Amino acid sequence: MIKGLRPLLRRSTYSGALFAYSAVLASLPLLSFALLPALAWRSAPEGVQVVMVLLVWAALIGLVGLARTTRRVLILSARRMLRVALPTPAALQSVVDRRRTPLWLLLHVALGWTGALASGLLLFVALALPGGWLDAEFELSLFGRSVRVDDGWQSWAVALGCLLLAAAVCVLVTNALRWSAPRLLGPSTAERLALAAERELRLAERNRLAHELHDSIGHTLTTTTIQAAVAGELMAADPVAARAALRSVEESARAALEDLDYVLGVLREQEAETAPTRALADLPDLLDRVRHAGAVVEWDGSGDLAQVQGTLSRAAYRILQEGLTNAMRHGAGGPIQVRVAAGPDVLELGVVNETGVGTDPGAGPGRRKAFPTSGHGLPGLVERVRLLHGEIEAGPDGPGHWRLAVRLPVRLSA
Numbered sequence: 001m002i003k004g005l006r007p008l009l010r011r012s013t014y015s016g017a018l019f020a021y022s023a024v025l026a027s028l029p030l031l032s033f034a035l036l037p038a039l040a041w042r043s044a045p046e047g048v049q050v051v052m053v054l055l056v057w058a059a060l061i062g063l064v065g066l067a068r069t070t071r072r073v074l075i076l077s078a079r080r081m082l083r084v085a086l087p088t089p090a091a092l093q094s095v096v097d098r099r100r101t102p103l104w105l106l107l108h109v110a111l112g113w114t115g116a117l118a119s120g121l122l123l124f125v126a127l128a129l130p131g132g133w134l135d136a137e138f139e140l141s142l143f144g145r146s147v148r149v150d151d152g153w154q155s156w157a158v159a160l161g162c163l164l165l166a167a168a169v170c171v172l173v174t175n176a177l178r179w180s181a182p183r184l185l186g187p188s189t190a191e192r193l194a195l196a197a198e199r200e201l202r203l204a205e206r207n208r209l210a211h212e213l214h215d216s217i218g219h220t221l222t223t224t225t226i227q228a229a230v231a232g233e234l235m236a237a238d239p240v241a242a243r244a245a246l247r248s249v250e251e252s253a254r255a256a257l258e259d260l261d262y263v264l265g266v267l268r269e270q271e272a273e274t275a276p277t278r279a280l281a282d283l284p285d286l287l288d289r290v291r292h293a294g295a296v297v298e299w300d301g302s303g304d305l306a307q308v309q310g311t312l313s314r315a316a317y318r319i320l321q322e323g324l325t326n327a328m329r330h331g332a333g334g335p336i337q338v339r340v341a342a343g344p345d346v347l348e349l350g351v352v353n354e355t356g357v358g359t360d361p362g363a364g365p366g367r368r369k370a371f372p373t374s375g376h377g378l379p380g381l382v383e384r385v386r387l388l389h390g391e392i393e394a395g396p397d398g399p400g401h402w403r404l405a406v407r408l409p410v411r412l413s414a
Contacts, residue, residue: 007171007175008164008167008168008171012082012083012174013167013170013171013174014170014174015081015082015083016081016082016083016170016173016174016177016178017115017119017169017170017173017174018081019077019078019081019082019177020108020111020112020115020116020173020174020177021112021115021116022112023105023108023109023111023112023113024109024112024113024116026109027057027061027109027112027113030057030060030061030064031053031057033056033060034053034054034056034057034060035053037052037053037056038052038053058106061102061105061106061109062102062105062106063102064102064105065101065102065103065104065105065106066099066101066102070101070105071101071185074101074104074105074108074185075185078177078181078185082174082177082178082181083178084178084181084182086181086182086185086186087186087187100184100185100188101184101185103184104180104181104184104185107176107177107180107184108177111173111176111177112173114173115169115170115172115173118166118169119166119169119170122162122163122165122166122169123162123163123166125158125159125162126158126159126160126162126163126166127159129155129156129158129159129162130155130156130159221256222293222325222328222329223248223252223289223290223292223293223325223328224249224252224253226293226294226295226328227245227246227248227249227252227292227293227294228245228246228249230242230245230293230294231243231245231246231249244292245292248289248292248293251289252289278314278317278318279308279309279313279314279316279317280305280308280313280316280317280340281305281306281313282317283305283317283320283340286317286320286321286324287299287324287338290324290328290336293328295327295328295333295335295336296334296335296336297324297335297336297338298335298336298337298338299338300337300338300339300340301339301340301341302340302341302342303340303341303342303343304342305340305342307342307410308342308347308410311388312347312388312408312410315384315388315408316340316347316349316408318384319349319381319384319385319406320338320340320349320351322380322381323338323349323351323381323404324336324338324351326351326378326404327351327353327402330353330355330402331353331354331355331402332353332354332355332400333354334353334354335353335354336351336352336353337350337351337352337353338350338351339351339352342410343410344410345409345410346407346408346409346410347407347408347409347410348405348406348407348408349404349405349406349407349408350403350404350405350406351403351404352397352401352402352403352404353401353402354400354401354402355396355400355401355402378394381394381404381406385406385408388408388409389408389409390406390407390408390409391406391407392404392405392406392407393405393406
C-alpha cells in the first residue's frame with residue numbers, strides 16, 4: 001500500500017500536472033476566437049453550436065502546433081516539467097514529423113481541461129464539506145441507494161477521500177503525458193537519422209582537429225626542445241647563434257599557440273579569430289625551423305606545387321610535418337631527405353632519415369637524448385592517407401635508414 005502511495009508524494013507528479021493544467025490557460029485565447037462562428041450563427045441548435053466551437057477550437061490548436069517554434073518550446077517544457085528525456089529536434093523537419101505536434105497539443109489541452117475540472121471539483125468538495133463549511137451537503141447515489149453526508153466525521157472522511165482522488169487525477173494526467181511525450185514529441189526515424197548524421201559530423205571534425213593538434217604541437221615541441229638545447233650549449237661560446245636559436249623557439253611557440261587557440265575555440269564551439277591553414281606553400285618555413293633546430297635537411301622538389309590546393313595541400317603539409325617530427329625524434333642525427341613530386345594525377349611525398357635514437361644536437365658525439373612519443377603519429381598518418389584514398393609505406397629502407405613514402409591522388413582529393 002505504501003508503494004502505491006509513492007506517486008502521490010512525488011514532486012514530479014505535481015509539476016507534471018501543473019504542466020498539463022498550463023494548457024488550459026494557453027488555450028483560452030484560442031477559445032475566444034472559436035466562439036466567434038457560434039455567435040455569428042445564433043439560430044443554430046445548441047448542440048450544433050457546441051460541436052462547431054469544439055471543431056474550430058481544435059483546428060486553431062492544431063495550427064499552432066504546426067509551427068516549428070511550438071515543437072521546440074513543448075520539448076523544452078516537457079524535459080523540465082515531466083522529466084522526460086527528449087532530444088532537441090533536427091533543424092529540418094519533415095511534414096510527417098511536424099504533424100505529430102498538433103496531436104500532442106490536442107492531447108495536452110484535453111488532458112489539461114479534464115484534469116483541471118476534475119481535480120478542481122474534488123478540491124472544492126474537500127474544502128467545503130468538513131464541518132458544514134458553506135452549508136455544503138453531499139449525497140452519493142449508487143445502485144438505487146443514496147447516502148447523505150452530514151457535518152460530522154463522515155464529512156471529514158469524504159473530504160480526505162476527495163483529496164486523495166484529486167492527487168490521483170494528477171498522477172493519471174502526468175503519467176498519460178509522460179507516456180505520450182516520447183511517442184509524439186520524441187524523434188522520428190528521419191529525425192534520429194538526422195541527429196546521428198549531425199553527431200557523426202561533429203565527431204569527424206573533432207577527430208580532424210585532434211590530428212591537427214597532434215601534428216602541429218608535437219612538431220613544435222620537438223623542434224623547440226632541440227632549439228632550446230642548442231641555445232643552452234652555445235650561450236657562452238656563440239651568443240649570436242644562441243640568440244638566433246631562441247628567436248626560432250619564440251617563432252615556433254607563437255605558431256603553436258595559433259594552432260592551439262584555433263582548435264580549442266572549435267572544441268568550445270567558439271569562433272577563433274584566425275584559422276591556421278598551413279599548406280605546401282608554408283613548407284619552406286617548416287624546413288627552416290627544422291634547420292634552425294640543428295638538423296640537416298636535403299630538399300628534393302619537382303613539379304608545380306602551386307597546383308596542389310585545398311585539402312590535399314593541407315594534408316600534404318601535415319604529413320611532411322609528422323614525418324620530419326618522427327625523423328628528429330627517432331633519427332640518428334644524419335641528414336633528413338625530404339622529397340615532394342607534384343604530378344598531374346599523383347602527389348608523392350617522402351621523408352628518409354638515418355635510424356637510431358634521437359640525438360641531442362647540443363650534446364657531444366657520445367651523448368643522446370630520447371624524446372617521448374604518444375604512439376599516435378604513424379596511425380594518424382595512415383588514417384589521414386586512407387581518408388584521401390592514398391597509399392602509404394613506412395619502414396626500414398636498406399641498412400640504417402627509415403623511409404616514409406606517401407602517394408596521394410590529385411584529382412580525387414583536391
